[in-house]
Structure formats: structure tokens, C-alpha cells
Amino acid sequence: MNAPIIDPLQGDFPEVIEEYLEHGVIKCVAFNHRGSLLAAGCADGSCVIWDFETRGIAKVLRDNDCAAAITSVSWSKYGHRLLVSAADKSLTLWDVSTGDKIARTTLQQTPLHARLNPGLSSPSLCLACPLSSAPMIVDFEIGCTTLLPVCVPEMPDVLAPPQRSKCAESGPPFSPAAACFNKCGDLVYVGNAKGEILIVDYKSVRVLALVPVSGGSAVKNIVFSRDGKYLLTNSHDRIIRIYENLLPAKDVLRSLEDLGKNVDGVDGVEKMKTVGSKCLTLFREFQDLVTKMHWKAPCFSGDGEWVVGGSACKGEHKIYIWDRAGHLVKILEGPKEALIDLAWHPVHPVIVSVSLTGLVYIWAKDYTENWSAFAPDFKELEENEEYVEREDEFDLMPETGKVKVSSVNEDEEVDIETVEKDAFSDSDMSVEELRYLPAEPIPDTNEEQDELKLIEARISASPASEEAVQNGHVTDLVSSPQGEMGETRGKRKRKPSEKAMELQAEKAKASKASGRTVREKSRAVGDQEIDESVNGGGDDDDDAYY
Numbered sequence: 001m002n003a004p005i006i007d008p009l010q011g012d013f014p015e016v017i018e019e020y021l022e023h024g025v026i027k028c029v030a031f032n033h034r035g036s037l038l039a040a041g042c043a044d045g046s047c048v049i050w051d052f053e054t055r056g057i058a059k060v061l062r063d064n065d066c067a068a069a070i071t072s073v074s075w076s077k078y079g080h081r082l083l084v085s086a087a088d089k090s091l092t093l094w095d096v097s098t099g100d101k102i103a104r105t106t107l108q109q110t111p112l113h114a115r116l117n118p119g120l121s122s123p124s125l126c127l128a129c130p131l132s133s134a135p136m137i138v139d140f141e142i143g144c145t146t147l148l149p150v151c152v153p154e155m156p157d158v159l160a161p162p163q164r165s166k167c168a169e170s171g172p173p174f175s176p177a178a179a180c181f182n183k184c185g186d187l188v189y190v191g192n193a194k195g196e197i198l199i200v201d202y203k204s205v206r207v208l209a210l211v212p213v214s215g216g217s218a219v220k221n222i223v224f225s226r227d228g229k230y231l232l233t234n235s236h237d238r239i240i241r242i243y244e245n246l247l248p249a250k251d252v253l254r255s256l257e258d259l260g261k262n263v264d265g266v267d268g269v270e271k272m273k274t275v276g277s278k279c280l281t282l283f284r285e286f287q288d289l290v291t292k293m294h295w296k297a298p299c300f301s302g303d304g305e306w307v308v309g310g311s312a313c314k315g316e317h318k319i320y321i322w323d324r325a326g327h328l329v330k331i332l333e334g335p336k337e338a339l340i341d342l343a344w345h346p347v348h349p350v351i352v353s354v355s356l357t358g359l360v361y362i363w364a365k366d367y368t369e370n371w372s373a374f375a376p377d378f379k380e381l382e383e384n385e386e387y388v389e390r391e392d393e394f395d396l397m398p399e400t401g402k403v404k405v406s407s408v409n410e411d412e413e414v415d416i417e418t419v420e421k422d423a424f425s426d427s428d429m430s431v432e433e434l435r436y437l438p439a440e441p442i443p444d445t446n447e448e449q450d451e452l453k454l455i456e457a458r459i460s461a462s463p464a465s466e467e468a469v470q471n472g473h474v475t476d477l478v479s480s481p482q483g484e485m486g487e488t489r490g491k492r493k494r495k496p497s498e499k500a501m502e503l504q505a506e507k508a509k510a511s512k513a514s515g516r517t518v519r520e521k522s523r524a525v526g527d528q529e530i531d532e533s534v535n536g537g538g539d540d541d542d543d544a545y546y
Contacts, residue, residue: 012349013306013321013330014363021055023048025358027070028341032079035302035346036435037096039082040360041070047084049096051439052345058437061094063101074115076123079434083126085114091128093140096434103140109133112176119185127179127188127202135179135190137202148200150177150192152207152269178219182245183228186252191219191233197243199279201253208256209276210269213241221297225304226346230324231280232307234298240286240309242324247279284326295320296339302346310339310353317355319363334361 025043032039037058038050045066049059061082068088075082081102082094089110093102109130117123124140137146178191187208190198195216199209213219217237224231224245231243247255259275266274286307298309304324311318317334319342337355344351351363372378 013301013365014332014349014351015330015366016364017334018362018364019055020362021050021360022358023057026354026360027358028072029343029352029354029360030073030075031343031346031352032075032435033077033346033433034079034435035348035350037075037079037437038352038360039073039075040354041073041084041086043069043358045070045086045088047073047082047094049082049437051437053436054439056439058439059096059099061099063092063104065104066090066092071111072113072115074126076116076120077118078121078432080122081116083114083116085111085128091126091138093124093126096437105138105140105143107133107136107138107145113178114138115181117185118181118183123185127181129176129179131176133176135177135188137188146202146205148179148188148190148202148205149198149207150190151194151196152198152210152272178222178233180222180224182252183224183249184252189222189224189231191222193218195219195235197222197231197233197276197280199256199276207272208253208260209279210272211243211276211280212273214282215239221295223299225300226302227304230283230300230304232298232300234295234309236294238287238292238294240295240298240307241282242284242286242307243280244283245279246281284324286320286322286326286328288320297342299342299344301344302348306344308342308344308351310342312339314338317353317361319351319353332363 021040023040023042024046026040026048027043028041030039031037031052036052038052040048040050042048045063045068047061047070048057049061050056051058061084063084066086066088068086068090070084070086072085073082080096082096084092084094086092087110089107090104091107091111091114092104094100095102103124107128107130109132111128111130113129115127117125117127126138126140127135128138128145129135133147134150135148137148139145177193179188181188186201188200188202190200191213192198195213195218197211197213197219198207199211200207213233213235215235215237217235217239219233219235221234222231228249229245231245233241233243235241256275256279259278260271263271263274284307286309291313294312295309296312298307300307306329307322307324309320311320315336315338317337317339319332319334319339320328321330321332322328332351334353335355337357337359340354340356342351342353349365353361353363355361372380
């Protein structure tokens with residue numbers, strides 16, 4: 001995804017809506033680690049998984065105990081498990097391969113966001129951010145929750161016992177805090193209503209460092225980039241901030257302990273701020289200086305080169321894209337529908353956004369045809385040019401002059417066993433990853449088959465039916481089929497190309513012309529028979545009668 005290599009004049013980011021997906025009323029979306037599967041939570045409590053390569057529905061997860069809207073979906077690192085949070089205060093862990101429900105728990109507050117631990121291959125720990133409670137760690141195996149601190153205690157050296165219980169008790173009302181795991185899942189970064197970022201060790205429930213956000217505004221969203229080098233925060237002051245992560249990728253806890261030991265002369269909150277300044281440093285700030293709009297669902301691109309944020313204004317579907325240097329490079333304008341969620345594909349320059357009406361729009365790059373890519377010697381001309389033939393252009397050259405010395409060593413052994421690591425993947429090759437799911441075909445009912453046979457018979461019988469097919473009257477009967485249980489199929493619509501529309505118009509004109517000639521011929525034959533009967537063409541019949 002290096003933009004200068006692909007096209008030095010254009011960035012590697014989406015530009016237009018390629019198509020849209022429909023399956024009920026969708027509320028949230030999430031890609032798996034490879035971007036081959038797309039999970040979406042619906043308003044009826046179900047979760048649909050699309051094969052993103054074919055845009056076909058691979059699986060539908062439905063919990064009979066849940067009929068509330070889904071608030072978030074989260075994949076495990078290797079795609080075997082899916083965590084679903086719902087508005088009925090429930091958290092459900094699913095096995096994606098079999099479609100079985102692994103565990104389910106109910107919280108005291110509605111979880112707005114829930115994320116699985118990215119450091120475990122088969123995680124049973126998740127981080128939940130309730131509506132009016134502190135973020136908590138939920139362990140599905142033992143069925144307990146651990147509340148995380150949202151502010152620095154007055155005496156940090158005296159550790160309070162961890163608050164563990166079968167169900168978390170609701171505390172005093174306050175603004176919901178945002179939280180996320182780091183790349184390895186060792187630490188939790190919590191953004192509170194005071195405009196602070198707390199680095200918390202969730203195992204010992206300790207605040208190890210504190211980073212104050214400039215302006216002191218409440219943090220609404222916090223998310224790490226895929227490689228873990230950058231941290232993004234979205235605050236109530238309508239500014240998206242990017243922080244550079246200075247901690248190493250491994251042995252993070254040991255590094256934090258060493259930083260705390262090297263700080264002398266200060267104690268308490270000031271010591272945590274000093275350690276925090278060595279963990280995160282402000283890199284960039286993004287905002288709209290003209291409209292001062294709020295941002296919704298900001299995130300990084302797959303390679304971390306771009307930052308994207310959706311407009312939170314009602315009645316508009318706008319997506320802003322910045323480069324990491326802080327320049328606004330593109331504004332994507334969609335339909336007149338509010339945006340509620342978006343996600344960037346982990347590998348390709350593709351964005352999926354969810355509208356208030358429940359549709360999933362797929363934004364892709366608008367590629368232009370470049371025929372010179374197929375032949376390096378081919379030169380595209382804007383207009384006709386006069387070509388002057390060289391004097392020796394068609395002279396026969398001796399065969400010896402055409403022989404070129406190859407620089408490839410034919411005796412060198414070719415390595416066909418070593419697998420090159422994907423540049424955009426941090427997966428462990430020793431762990432089997434779930435990349436694809438077989439699509440589930442929906443069988444047609446007997447009524448649909450009889451209806452299709454009747455339509456085919458009509459098309460083959462009369463030319464007028466062909467005209468009806470071209471005009472779109474018959475296709476309406478086939479669209480939007482119903483399943484046996486009364487459930488509608490998931491739909492996907494693709495924008496027709498200009499060539500396809502021109503061909504369809506030409507076919508419609510041809511069918512009309514053929515139908516007109518057939519009618520003229522039949523009319524001419526009828527007129528001829530009438531003339532013969534009037535002019536005595538029926539004498540033979542009269543003689544035979546008499």
C-alpha cells in the first residue's frame with residue numbers, strides 16, 4: 001500500500017461507493033485480521049458474516065435469548081471467535097466455524113464497546129466499556145468482572161484490592177470512558193472524562209502512567225493502529241489527536257517498571273505524568289477549523305498511513321481522510337443519511353460505512369484504465385501523430401545480434417518451501433488462522449421454481465415478452481425472493497457501468513424493431529387474405545358447397 005509506487009499523482013485511499021450490502025438494519029461492522037470476512041451486528045439481535053471477496057453471506061449467528069440491537073462486534077486475533085455486545089446488557093462469545101455459542105454473560109449496564117484480548121489465540125478475556133460505569137475486564141471462563149480505575153488514586157503506593165465480583169456493581173453516574181488493549185494485550189489504555197489517558201495493568205489493577213490530553217476535554221474514542229506504533233484519541237473538543245507509542249513491542253511491563261525506578265525527586269501523580277511522557281508523545285492533531293464538527297468512529301488505515309473520521313452531523317454521510325502528516329487529502333460524500341459506524345480494510349484501500357438506515361456502503365478506489373501497463377513499450381497518444389519511418393526499421397538483423405546474455409544463474413537452487421510473511425500481517429504462522437467460510441446457499445422454494453419456469457416459457461413463446469424483459473417488467477417478479485421461513489435474503493447492489501446500460505438500451509431498441517417488423521408482416525398477410533376473399537378468392541369453397 002505504498003502510494004508513490006502505485007500512482008505518484010493519487011493516494012491509495014477509496015474514492016467512490018462501489019456497492020452496498022443489505023441484511024436487515026445493520027448497526028456496526030468489523031473486519032477480521034486478514035480482511036477476508038466482514039461481521040455486522042443487526043438491530044434484531046443477529047450477527048451476519050459476509051465473505052468479503054465474493055460479497056456472499058457465509059454465516060448468520062442468531063441468539064434466541066437476545067432480541068435487542070447489537071452495539072459492537074469484535075474478532076479474535078486468528079478469527080476463530082467473535083464477541084458480540086447487545087443493548088440488553090449482554091456479552092456473547094461465538095465460535096465462528098461451527099456457529100455455536102461458547103459463553104454468555106449479562107452486565108449491570110449496557111456495553112457500548114467490547115473488545116477481545118488481541119494477545120491470546122483463543123481469548124476468554126474481553127474489555128467492555130459500559131454506558132455509565134467504569135471499563136471492566138470480563139472473564140468468561142470463571143464468570144467474573146474486574147472494574148478498572150478511571151482516575152489516579154490519591155495514594156498510588158497503597159493499592160486497593162481489586163474489585164472482582166460475579167456481576168459488576170454500578171458506581172456513581174459519569175460520562176462513559178473509552179478504553180482499548182495495546183497490540184500485545186498486556187496493558188489497557190483508558191481515556192476518562194477529565195481529559196487523561198491512563199495506562200493500566202489490568203492483572204494487578206494498577207495505574208502505571210498518566211498522559212494528560214491538551215485542553216482537558218473528555219475522551220470519547222481511543223484506538224491503536226494495527227502495528228501498535230500510534231494511538232488515536234477523539235475528544236469532546238472536536239479534535240482527533242495522534243500519539244506516538246514510545247514503549248517497545250515486547251516486555252512492556254518491565255519497561256514501565258524500569259521507567260518508574262529511574263524517575264527520582266517526584267512522587268504520586270507527578271511521577272505518573274513523568275512516566276507517561278516517556279510512553280506517549282503527541283504527534284498530530286486533526287480538526288475542521290471551519291465547521292468545528294464532532295467526529296464519529298475515527299480509526300487508522302491498515303498500514304497506518306491514513307487517518308479517517310466520519311462526520312457526526314445529522315443528515316450527511318461524509319468521511320474525512322487525512323495523511324499522517326496532518327493534511328486533509330479527501331472528503332467522501334455519500335447519501336443524505338447519517339453515519340453511525342465505519343471500518344477500514346486491513347489490507348486493501350477499502351472503507352465500509354454504516355448508515356442510519358442500516359445499509360453498509362463499500363467505498364473503493366476509482367481505478368482508471370491504463371493499457372500501457374500490459375506492454376511497457378506501448379505509448380498512449382492523446383491525438384493522431386504523423387509517424388516517420390526509420391531507414392533501417394524493417395532491415396533483417398542477424399540472429400547473433402538478437403541473442404542476449406541472461407543474468408540469471410540457471411544452476412542456482414530455487415527455494416519453494418519458504419513462505420514470505422505478509423507485509424500487512426503480524427500473524428504467527430504456527431497458528432492456524434480462520435480466513436474463509438463457505439457461503440451458505442439458500443435453496444429456492446417450489447413456488448419460485450414454478451414461477452421461473454413460467455417466465456422462461458413466456459420469454460421463449462412471444463417476442464413481446466422479450467421486450468418486457470428488456471423494459472424490466474419481468475425482472476421485478478424474480479427480485480427479492482422470500483425464504484422458506486419468511487426471512488429475506490441478504491442483498492448486495494452493484495452500480496451498473498455505462499457500457500452495460502448502453503448495451504441494454506441497444507437490445508431494447510432491437511427487440512422493439514423486431515417486434516414492429518413482425519407486426520407489420522402479420523398485418524400485411526391479413527390484408528392480402530382479405531383482398532383475396534373480396535376479389536373472389538373463395539370461389540373454390542362455394543363450388544364445393546354446391
